[in-house]
Amino acid sequence: MSEPFDHIETDRQTMEVDIACAGFGPATGGFLTTLTEAWNRNPADPAFESRVTPGMPLQVVCYERADDLAAGVSGVVTRAQGIRASFPALDPAQIPMAAAVKQERIFYLLDPIGASKRSALLRFGDFLLGLGRGRWVKDDAFELPWAPAFLHKHGGLILSIGQFNQWVASQLMASGFVQIWPGMPAAAPIFSGVASAQHRGVTGLRLADQGVDKLGAPADGFMAGMDVHAQLTVVGDGPVGAIGQQLDRHFGLPHGHAHREWALGMKFVIELPEDTPLEAGTVWHTFGFPEPEIFGFLYVHPERLASVGIFVPSWLGNPQRTVYRYLQHYIQHPALWRYLKDGTLRSWGAKSLEESGKHGEPFLTGDGFARIGEGSGSTNMLTGSGVDEAWTTGVELGEAVLDLLRAGLPFSQENLAETYEKRRRASWVEQGALQAQNARNGFHKGFVRGLIGMGLAGLTSGRFSLGAQIPPAPRQIRSTQPGSQADLDLRKATVLALENGRPLHDALMSARGWPEIAYDGRLLVTHQDALLMGGKVQAMPGYADHVVFLDRRHCISCREKTCIAMCSGQAITLGPDSEPVFEREKCVHCGACLWNCPHSPDGERGNIEFHAGSGGLHSGEN
């Protein structure tokens, strides 16, 4: 898929380094921290002499797409097992917005509005629960008397990934050993040799062209992206990263593996009112509302900041997956609204989560490359945990690289498999991934079945689980039949949208019976406003569009327009010819469009490609 970049061959600069990393997140943070710690202990160690620039220390560079290393998009709760191992003396007070977990609660939320789509079985269950209003049900929420062990994050941390990344990066940079460059998207891997099932090879990274038009053709101030040749290319660019995607396509995935399960996490950072009773370290997990399939969370950071958000999964069959509007309804659920209503929206963000876990694991190593982090299938779908796992895979690669450097061995597929892959297979990350691999199987056949499946896998440490045939992401989206209720809703919404100039998907939620949002300009604001107030989206001029619609004919005939409904930044809108139109400047790089197209040219992937792009959210509080 590197066609858009390959046709430009003029004046391309090249550079030789020892190690080039794509993407700076927790995984690359763990990798670079491990290397840097070792270097700090003994900079004179001959292992750290550069192979490409003899006499110099190892040349280690990392390229990150976001304009700022703090521009992360997630507030998380993590057990921090791996992170604490890297920083034994870690004091959460050193990291802005970090807090130790103090209290964990799980709530099942009833639907006080009556607009969510619930099965008859669930409605009956809700009815029974509802009999206990005022006793075991308060504020339309039922608190589970105990939280299953697999969900516990005792001893863990609540983090802002943006602030955590920045904290890690500043320590790394201060050593002078590694260089981390924000605002520099890596566009494509440089492959070596002919790929086969046995042999995979990468010799570096090609950075994105600058000074190009929307289609990538040279324009004013054209500067061809540099080829960075590296002894080792570390791919940690996440589940929708350009490098990881191209490796998957070029080498294929191991037999039986596929990226089919996804979720979009979207959250608000809310400043709680001054008299809030919620303490820093509070963690709530919720399920049942705004749709039964949508899980939610509330994490309380220090200084009265809370991350509140939801996950909308690919197995929510509804093609109109309007996450922003759902999130607005979520925070207004009485159980949350009681604490949030006098708060102020500070920031906002969204991110795609690769929820295939072990089933989405790619080939982890090849000649000259290794894969770490979420894009390498490390996320544990049972515990709903990914940051610590990602960090740990980075640490494992770091340790492996140190072994190879000290032994003077090349970064070959065999050596990396023998060191990195072996470490990974023996670690708690792998054990967790194996236990979790079938934990969510039931959800494709309904919410209640999903809960049963998850409980079964969780309580038996993965020994028992439900079987499932998970369809490719495009096929998980229900198609809209002419004359169906969904089609009628769509028409009604179109009228609403035309009358009021509203976004179509927002009008669609209203047409489906969800009450209008009473904007207060403070916490309940329009989607556009969230982009301005909290999201702060920006893109440098001179880059190509990174969202590409492959076959426009599919787009014109598409009835579902899920890419528009799902777009976190309203960067994809309905154009005059009924085609989706992409505005690069509004994209928050959540990657939802990648798995939210119901039309598949090859039966597996959607009709949208998500390339390397510049810009995104400018918020450090996420």
Place this chain on the structure above:
Amino acid sequence: MSNSLHIVVCAGIVPDPLQTLEPLATPTGPGLKNEMVLPAVLDPWAASALYEAAALAAKNPGSKLWLVALGPKAKLQQVMMTVAQKVAFELVPVDGPIGGFPDAHATAAALSSAIESIAGLDHTKLLLFGGWESASRGAGVTLQLIGERLGIVDQFFGVDEISLREDGSFEVLERVEGGKHQVSKCAGTPAVLGWATGNLAEPRNNPQVGMANMRTIMPALQKAQTAKLDANSLSYVSVNLPRQQRETRVEKNMTPDEIAAELVDWLGKDF
């Protein structure tokens, strides 16, 4: 080279313009809420000065370019990771407070002593660049005070263009009232130029420029001198976020002609 220049660009760091700002009282005076958490950028007008300086240095072989920046070391390091990819320069960092509330006289004193300590700086070749105002204090006095401390008596503010001649003299366009430019000719360096927008687009990020810059930037940051800024008797009576919320009348159903009639009537009171 007769026209080899020594260009010193003074540039602070400011919160990314898209951030929401809120004042906060701190033990050392007013500050911004979450100041260290807010993403920061190089002050926009000073950034214009840096790009103009780099272009000028490139056109005049043998020239040198320094970037003098005051701010908390950690924050400077972050911002430099982006700025260092744009143009080649040598960083002269001064570790000090962030933000627009410290006194400009003290800031100027710290920056001018940092400039005076630059080894190999030839004052006769000096062009002192910066933004004509910052996006934080926005007073437009710091650069002028530095120029005065360095004894430079040719100063220009609101500069949008400089044209250097072979004989070392140059023409400067300064913004004046009414959307006009004042044109001046100056015999040559040393001079102070406080830049407005200039005419150059932001340079592309170039990883090689970044790699080259970092060889000097990181050691410079590690050795950055700390500056304590004197308040010079400046004290704050109050610092507030204005709440200019208006009662907005939103008209959704008027025809263009009706709107035009109402607008002309509204304008008519004055025209």
Place this chain on the structure above:
Amino acid sequence: MESIFVLTHADESGVALTRASLEAVTAGMELAARLSATLKIGIVAADPQPLSKGLPGAVLAVAGPAFAQPRFASDAAACEALCRAAEASIVLAPGSSRFARVMAAVAHRVGGVIDTHITALGGEAAVEATRWFYRQRIEAVVTRTARPWFLLLDAGTHMACAGEGANATVEIVPVNLPSLRTEVTGIRAPRQDEQTIRPDAKLLFVAGAGWTKKQPDGQMHTDEAGKLIHGFLRLSGASLGSSKSLVDQGGEGHSVLPFLTHLNQIGQTGSTPRHPKGLSTCCHGEEPHVVGWRFIGERRAISLDPNCGWTRGKADVVYIADAFQVMAKVNERLAKS
């Protein structure tokens, strides 16, 4: 006890003081009356005598052809000499481009301190000055005990002095001029009919990026937008402002309105003009832009987006309509009247 000195300068013609100078005189008179302080006026001009007519208090001035030009070396020397002669504790001056260029240096030379962009002077016993930080986002009131304290006043914050004082004698203060290496050779201004920035206009008309976006027919209508805007400016005498996104388009190979430059840009990285009224068109009303409207009185906006920033307390009236259609009708009506 404070003593007040107001520095003024001649306008381009050389035969009158600038309006901003006369506003500073008013500020000086008000402050002197409030503090029961002495008041002196200073003039920087080639020929100051005729300019002193009607000014209150004692008048000090510099004279000579060197002071016809707004230039750092001569103006700084002139102001320094005047300040040394006046020996005042508070120095007020207009925040004009001419004085903004030199006054910090002058304060430094006489051992004083300076604050600029002052929008109000208050305080009971002490002098307190209001100014904005972070590009008009945060308003602060500052005070200093150090003297002399220079305060540069923003234009439009006081009434201009009508010059009704008794004719004062002008004391000419000698100036030690350094060698002058700079010569002002002229003013470069757009042709009269292309001049779109009019500081004295009653209305600020802001064009946003929507004017160059695709319209409902799927096409861009930049030429038509240019004609409508230009026509309106001609008929109304309004000053033209722009959002950053519109002026930035000039650099990205888009066709953009030919008469717009960065000088027109209003907002965070643009200007913050003062006009009694403002009309925004095709602009979303994002905060970084709207901070540039801080000193605009009545605000109206035309936008297609009912949820744009203007509707949320940033404007007095927002018309949800197509600015192309509305401005065509406005121009028709203005042409008739």
